[in-house]
Amino acid sequence: MNKKNKIKIVVNGKLLTVNAKFSLKNLIEKLKTPISKVAIELNEEIIDKRKLKKIFLKNKDKVEIVHFIGGG
């Protein structure tokens, strides 16, 4: 596959190169993220987890995937 078919996105501050036409669902699957235990933001907008399949990533998109950890 040539470079044209790739896009660069930032996930939790880390640069990732993925195929064009990559959906948020594809990303969650690639990262093996347990979907019921996280929340997802795309360019600072919270994403409805039921709609991940329909949202396709664009070059330079910023994704945040967060969960609960120990805290006071």
Added chain:
Amino acid sequence: MKLVNLKIANKNFKSRLIVGTGKYKNMQECAKAIKISGAEIVTVAVRRVNISDKSKPLLMDYIDPKKIMYLPNTAGCFTSKDALRTLRLAREIGGWKIVKLEVLGDKKNLFPDMIETLKSTEVLTKEGFKVMVYCNDDPLMCKRLENSGASAIMPLAAPIGSGLGIQNKTNIKILRHQTKVPLIIDAGIGQASDAVEAMEMGCDAVLINTAIAKAKDPFQMAEAMKFAVISGRKSFLSGRIIPSYQGSSSSPKRGLI
């Protein structure tokens, strides 16, 4: 007075001890200490998933949110914007509506920024959140928070994690007098006697993290705090005797040989 449940945003809790889940050596230790403490509410933080190390254990694997209520907290947020973003994300994880708001203003002493805190409380309440608010001990600001719809007022007794005990007794007493929603000491508890004292002053609950997590034996301290809170509450409800500077012998004089 009867022993009644702690009621926050129309939810009932038997335990009046809320514990944090931070600063433990590992998840096992944290889960065990929480179990021993008998707490029904634990505070949790919202942070990025580690995408490069998927083997890292998840909090939810150790503490079941169906059995213990998670209280998402905005610890580490210094602006209203960040706090709102964090709590909206927390709600998205699994429908959490009861949240703890903490907007810090000073990196050294971790005192809250009350202007940002008040602004955030107003916005969150309008969005349907039930907001438990970490705040300073200023009665005027606390009243404003309550009037803005805060579900619990959570003043510090001393800086977060300091273990200094209750340094502001007069203000806490004033707050006790004026506060209609649960009044919960959020920070500064160092040992069991501090928790007893807070409860004897009539506070509705205490929130403890560092004092348990960083004790040499967190399990024993978790148990000590559990009993301290129960003891302090019962002592408060019992109606203490009036202090006197004169002695009053406990044995009757009649029949003295």
